[in-house]
Amino acid sequence: xxxxxxxxxxxxxxxxxxxxxxxxxxxxxxxxxxxxxxxxxxxxxxxxxxxxxxxxxxxxxxxxxxxxxxxxxxxxxxxxxxxxxxxxxxxxxxxxxxxxxxxxxxxxxxxxxxxxxxxxxxxxxxxxxxxxxxxxxxxxxxxxxxxxxxxxxxxxxxxxxxxxxxxxxxxx
Numbered sequence: 283x284x285x286x287x288x289x290x291x292x293x294x295x296x297x298x299x300x301x302x303x304x305x306x307x308x309x310x311x312x313x314x315x316x317x318x319x320x321x322x323x324x325x326x327x328x329x330x331x332x333x334x335x336x337x338x339x340x341x342x343x344x345x346x347x348x349x350x351x352x353x354x355x356x357x358x359x360x361x362x363x364x365x366x367x368x369x370x371x372x373x374x375x376x377x378x379x380x381x382x383x384x385x386x387x388x389x390x391x392x393x394x395x396x397x398x399x400x401x402x403x404x405x406x407x408x409x410x411x412x413x414x415x416x417x418x419x420x421x422x423x424x425x426x427x428x429x430x431x432x433x434x435x436x437x438x439x440x441x442x443x444x445x446x447x448x449x450x451x452x453x454x
Contacts, residue, residue, distance in 0.1 A: 283298050283299070283375065284299040284318075284320075284331060284371065284373045285298060285299065285371075285372045285374075286298075286299055286301055286303070286318050286369050286372075287370045287443075287444035287448075288303065288307040288308075288367065288368070289367075289369075289449045290306075292446065293446075294446060294449075295307075295308075296444075297309050299318045299320070299331065299371075300317070300319045300320060301317070302314035302316075302317045302318075303316050303317070303318075303363060303367070303369065305363065305367070306367065307367035307368075307369065315336050315339045315364055315367075316334065316335055316336065316339065316341050316361065317333070317334045318331060318332075318334075318355065318361075318371065319331070319333075319334060326410050327409075328410075328428075328430070329408060330354060330355075331356075331371065331373060332353060333348060333352070333353050333355055333371075334351055335348045337351070339363065339364055340363075340364055340365060341361065341363050342361070342362040343360070343361055343362075344359055344360055355371045355373075356373070357372055357373040357374055357442070358371070358442070359371050360449075360450065368449050368450060370448060372441075372442045372444070373407075373408070374434075374442040375408075375433075375441070376407075376436075376437055376439075377406060377407065377418050377433075377435065377437065378404060378406075378407050379403075379404055379405075380402065380403040380404060380405055380412065384396075387403060389403060389414035389417055390413065391413040391414070391427070392413075392416065394414065394416075396414070401414075401415040402414065404418055406426045406428065406431060406433050407433060408426065408433040409426060409428045409430075409431040409433070410428075411426050411427060411428045411431065415437065418435045418437070419435070419437075421435045424436055
């Protein structure tokens with residue numbers, strides 16, 4: 283699940299996206315300054331993320347201002363809210379186990395039926411790709427095989443976690 287890391291009083295707070303943040307960088311339901319939301323341009327298109335700025339609030343993604351109130355987000359981008367709050371967006375995730383499929387369903391890549399030695403089918407958290415764990419392990423360059431999807435395919439790698447030194451404010 284995508285995560286938004288916010289530096290607050292010298293500590294890093296993690297919020298699961300989608301999330302609304304207030305002007306102090308805390309998750310809120312009312313009085314929000316920026317909202318991190320998902321979107322897809324079509325039913326088979328990859329899910330992407332964007333920041334939506336509330337009217338009158340200065341929000342920047344990296345060095346670019348959020349024009350028209352909306353800006354796309356990529357993994358690792360810094361979001362600045364109102365000049366005081368810095369957040370880091372992370373879309374890092376492992377391939378997700380398929381929960382709606384039959385346990386013996388065939389892999390759409392290698393066409394092998396589910397059997398002993400395989401952990402089952404897994405979906406890409408970023409696009410509609412589905413494959414068994416053996417195929418995920420063999421995808422070229424350790425990435426999802428879908429063109430344009432750069433989702434890492436490894437199951438055992440640690441996920442990104444922001445540390446105070448990752449923030450611009452933490453470098454001062």
